[in-house]
Amino acid sequence: MKTPTAHDYDDPSIADTFQRLNSRDHAPNLTQRGLWASWAALVLFAACMVGVAMIVIDADRRAEEIRLRQSADLIVSSLESRLLGTAEILQKTSMRLSLTGKLGHPLASAELSAYTLMDERREVSEITLVGKDGTVLQSWGSNIPPAKRRYETGAKLPERTISPVQNVIANDASAITRLYTLPDTNLVFADLIVPTPDPQQALVARVDLMRLLNEIIRYSTSEHYHFEFIADGRPILPETTDAANRTPGSAIVYEAPITFLGKASSVRTALRSTSYEHALFTTNRLPLLAVAGLLVMLAFSIGMIFHYQRRQHRSHRQLLAEYSLRRTMSESAIVGLRVTDANGRILYVNETFQRIMGWSAEELINQRPPYTYWTEEMEERFTEPRLIAQATEPITFTAKRKSGERFHAEMRLSPLCDEKGRRLGFIGALYDVTAQVRAREQMQAANERFIRVVQSMYSAIAVLSNDRTQVLFANRSYERLFGNKTEGAVRLLEGEAKLPASQHREGVYDEPTGRWFEVRSQQLSWASGEAVLMLIATDITDRRELEIAREAQLRRAESTQRLVTMGEMASSLAHELNQPLAAISNYAGGASTMMENGTLTNERALTAFKKIENQALRCGKIIQRIRGFAKKTDPHLEEVDVTTVIHETMELAVIQARKYGAEIRLDVPEDLPVMRADAVLLEQLLLNLVKNGMEAAHASADRTITVRVRNLRNEQANVLRFEVEDHGPGISDEEKERLFDAFYTTKTEGMGMGLNICRSIVELHGGRLSVEDTPGGGATFVFTVPTAPEATTSSEADL
Structure with missing residues (x-):
């Protein structure tokens, strides 16, 4: 440049300023030599101190090892000397003690000698005179706790002791058994065996080596060491809790071999000594204080140097940051x-x-x-x-x-x-704003295209302020219908809010325009960030008028279907009405005859009139039921009792059952809830399904039609499940796909509207009509009807 x-x-001045600014000068090197020197001094000092500490610790450890060896060897020497002396004393008293075995009863002198020996040698807890076969001839136990007498006269020694006893008698030389421990004790014992003048006897002294070891340690300077007897490298006693909790890595261990009675044994026996408290400066803390003081002084000196070096380095970094900032800004x-x-x-x-x-x-x-x-x-x-x-x-x-x-x-x-x-x-x-300008142009073009699309839409679209007092945007369709005012949108929103959820599909009727609208609304954020409400109103007048016409046609078809059903039942109905009419005629004729004969009393006349009245009421009920069934009415959903609907339907169904020779079985629980339905439509639905079942099973051996009702409150929504089951030829899979279509029928005679009307009635009630195969043959028509909110049971409704 x-x-x-x-x-x-x-x-x-300006020239000089920008001459420096345009110069390609470089930032001075940021030196860290002072910091490196401080760190190097600190590292060297730490290394020196570590080296000195390692040397001192090694020297202390070596000295501790020597002290441990000396202590262990001295204790082992004392143990061996003590056991050898005990063997000599036993050898001297063997003559007196062996007489006890020959005479068969204890001697006072022998008793005195035995107890005197155990008092002098407290580690001897028991002396036993045994025969060559290991039989106890006489036994003396120490009175010093915790020792007690172990063997009774005539008992047998353990196997570990019998063989050494036989060797001692054969070789006429003292011996000692391998170390052992007894149950429920934390002690180590050894049996010291010496010969007697009698070649068939030997003396066995049980020696408590732990007592002997503790006495030797008590009179030495080795109390801070841990000692244990081992045989073939394994401890005789289990490891104590105190020893187990110590850190094995820092311990110094030395094993001093033990030679009992100056004789080598097949079992390598040793005394393992362990030093846990050999850490540096454990006993002499003067070197520690001296080293610590030197360390503090050196650390303080290096810290001061390091502190000033860091301050200098921080100042240098600040100057460099200012310089770099100037270069970065430019x-x-x-x-x-x-x-x-x-x-x-x-x-x-x-x-x-x-x-x-x-x-x-x-x-x-x-x-x-x-x-x-x-x-x-x-x-x-x-x-x-x-x-x-x-x-x-x-x-x-x-x-x-x-x-x-x-x-x-x-x-x-x-x-x-x-x-x-x-x-x-x-x-x-x-700034190069090419991308921003192009994006803005594209956004503007996209906005224009979006507005053009929205303006050309058939649906009326408007954006209202959140308080619904201002129209922020409206397309041409909205302006054509409602102008540029909020009244039309508010009317549609209020009409939608008043509609039940089940009638949202029917749309909202707007009286000022005389049109039906499908209304949708959505909260969104406007360009300024404020919350607004968008309304989309689609004109569905043509579709709604078509639906209304279709519903009217469906009602006419339903009425026609009921009339057709009544026509098919005409002969049966005539027969049903002839019975009460004939009874009325007979009651009236009988009364007239008795009146002519003068035998008609007031009581008989009253009886005849009551029977005539009952038969007339029966005829009236049958005619009323037929008129109510055939009457053309608009659907009216209300709370209906299940039992009442079924019983009134069965009054008409029984007439058809007689015609077809069928039998109707009811499986209706007593505690069913109240339904929300149109009673007449449900009666038509049930009667059509029962009549279809009778016709299907007419040629079958089993002509039973089962009407079953179940409450599904605990399994799914609160609905009642109706089942009409027959045992006819059944329905194929191909027929099931078209069974509910209009003008489709499997009968030789029929319009094909019956099941289609049944499905419309079920859907009007918010349910679903389906067909299933009956086990054993036949078909089962299933439909559901919702229960009334907080419905009561049929038994409660009857009350």
């Missing part, structure tokens, strides 16, 4: 910077500005307006440099690169002053 000189600018990779003087001469451009424009700094510096990157538009807008300086708003213009490519640019100008407030010139921030 070309470095401007002072004579290139009108103001020498060479920002986000925005192109250009500095001009008051006359518009370019004094400085950063690398980003050069990269955006395509010209180098040498080509741009010292240029005056019009600049090489200006287009004709900018030359016409800013004919004088002062006009550029006076611009307070961002300047958006079309610029051209060195390659000739044009792009959208935005320049933001601000005065550039020094620390004294003197204006050095102007600094401009250049």
Whole structure:
């Protein structure tokens, strides 16, 4: 980059300022040698202290090992000497003790000798005179707790002792058994065996080695060591809790072999000694204090050096950060910077500005307006440099690169002053906003297309303020129907809110326009961020009028179907009515005859009149039931008792059952809830299904029709499940797919509307009609009817 000189600018101070700014000076190296030296001193000091500590610890450990060996060897020597002395004493008293075995009864002198020996040698807990076969001849037990007598006269020694006893008698030499422990004790014993003058006898002394070991330790300087007897490398006693809790890695262990009575044994016996308290400065803390004091002084000295080095390093880093900030601000990779003087001469451009424009700094510096990157538009807008300086708003213009490519640019100008407030010139921030301009143009085009689409939609669309007092947007369809006011939208929203959920599909009827609308509303956020309500109203008048016409036609078809059913039942109904009419005629004739004969009393006349009245009421009920069934009515949903509907339907169904020779069975619980339904339509539905079952089973051996009702409250929604089951030929899968279609029938005679009307009646009640196969043959028609909210049972409704 070309470095401007002072004579290139009108103001020498400005020239000098930007000469330094344009210079490619480098930041001074940030030295860390002082910190490295401090760290090195700290590391060397730590290494030195670690080395000294390791040497001292090693020396202390070696000294501890020597002390441990000396203590262990001394204790083993004492043990061996003590046992050897005990054997000699036993040998001396064997003559007196063996006489007890020959005489068969204890001697006072023998008793005295035995107890005197055990008092002097407290580790001897029992002395036993045994025969060659291990039989106990006599036994003396120590009175010193916790020892007690172990063997009784005539008992047998353990197997571990019999063999050594036989060897002692055979070799006429003392021996000792291998170490052992007894149950329920935490002691180690050994049996000391010595010969007697009698070649068939031997003395066995049980020696408590733990007592002997503790006495020797008590009179030595080894109390802080841990000792245990081992045989073939394994402890005789289980490891104690105190020893197990210690750290094995820091322990010093030494095993001193034990030679009992100066004789080698097949079992390697040793005394294992362990030192746990051999850590550095355990006993002598003076070196510790000296080393600690030296460490504190050295650490304080190094810390002071390190502290001042860090302060110096922090100051250096702050200066470097200030310098880097100046360079970063000028060479920002986000925005192109250009500095001009008051006359518009370019004094400085950063690398980003050069990269955006395509010209180098040498080509741009010292240029005056019009600049090489200006287009004709900018030359016409800013004919004088002062006009550029006076611009307070961002300047958006079309610029051209060195390659000739044009792009959208935005320049933001601000005065550039020094620390004294003197204006050095102007600094401009250049942005390449081509992508933003294109995105804005695309957004505007997309918005225009969206508005065009919305305006051309058939549905009325309006955006209302959240309080529904202002129309923020409305398409042409809305304006054509309701104008540019909120009254129409508010009417539709209120009408939708009043409709039950089940009637939303029917739409909202608007009286002022006389049209039906399918209304949908949605809360959304408007351009300004405020919450608004969007309304979409679709005109469904034609569809709704068609549905109304279809419903009327369906009601006419239902009425026709009922009349057809009544026509089919005409002969049966005539027969049903003849019975009560004939009874009336007979009662009236009988009364007339008795009146002529003079035998008609008041009581008989009253009886005849009551019977005539009952038969007349029966006829009236039958005719009323037929009129109610055949009467054309609009659907009216209300709370209906299940038992009542079924019983009234069965009054008509029984007439058909007699015609077809069928039998109707009812499986209806007594605690069924109340339904919300149209009683007449349900009676027509049940009668059609029962009649179809009778016709299907007419040629079958089993002509039973079962009507079953179940409450599904606990399994799914609160509905009643009705089942009409027959045992006819059944329905094939192909027929099931078209069974409920209009004008489709499997009968030779029929309109094909019966099951279609049945399905419409079920759907009117919010249920579903289906057909299933009956086990063993036949078909079962199943439909559901919802119960009334908080429905009571049929038994409760009857009350």
